[in-house]
Amino acid sequence: MSAKPTTPKGLRTRQSIVEAGRTVFDRDGFVNARMGDIAEQAGLSMGGLYRYFANKDDVFEAVIADVHEDLFRASVSRDHDFVTEPFEALLQANRGYLQVYYDYRDVMRAFMEAAHVDRRFRDFWWSMRTRHIDRFLRVLEKSGTTGAGASAAESRLVAESLACMVEQSAYVWFAQDELHGAGVDVDEAAHVVTRIWHRSFFQNMEP
Incomplete structure (x- = not known):
């Protein structure tokens, strides 16, 4: 570059x-x-x-780097604590991520295209999702919640599966909205994926 x-x-x-x-x-x-x-x-x-x-490729990397930073900044909970309000904290984080994804849905579709044809962008995609997962696991550990798995390794697997669910859902609902057909509201999408996250990691706590 x-x-x-x-x-x-x-x-x-x-x-x-x-x-x-x-x-x-x-x-x-x-x-x-x-x-x-x-x-x-x-x-x-x-x-x-x-x-x-x-x-x-260099231009596209700069574009995706900016989008990733927007996604990362948006997918946090600034108003709710994971210890006392896990559902609300997850909802705010998921809504932030999904709103930015929706706003950049066309370039995210191009990014998935690039990740399938160019190792450079496959590796970029991998580092992006890993950064999100690592941050969530740090928050989970800090909150003292063990999650669905009995070990850190199992909790990581659960978090990875849920991250895949959110990412692929956003891709289908927003980046491929023409194929999906029925429009999905960002708020509705956030509530759907948050209920799944919450049941997986905070199943003994009511939202």
Whole structure:
């Protein structure tokens, strides 16, 4: 990847390229997107674009990095404690994740496409989901809840399975909404997946 600019103008130009790339990847997907389309969307020459990014993979990585940070920041509970209000805490975290996923549903569809054809993005996807799971397990440990499994290893497996459930549900409901047919409201989706999380880890506590 090309070196990141250090001047305010350079940083603004780079961000405008990332935003242009998001538009192109939203529209065309990962495989069909072209650097020429990104340059045109950003209002730059090809030479100007290549000053900041070596290829479309580098642009896409920057796009996904921004989306991942938004997903990670949104999928926390700031208003509820997992010890005293586990259902509400899970609901706020799941709703935040699903809302951002919905907002970026087209680029997330492109991301899944990229993860299936390019190891670079497969590894990026893996690191993203692992980061979310690790954070949840730290919160779980801090709350003193053992969860459905009797050991840390079993709790990780449960958390991984639930993370897969949320991620795939978001992909089907939002990224593939045309195939799914029936629109799914983000609030409804959050309540559905939260009930499953809650029963798996806090089954002896009423929401």
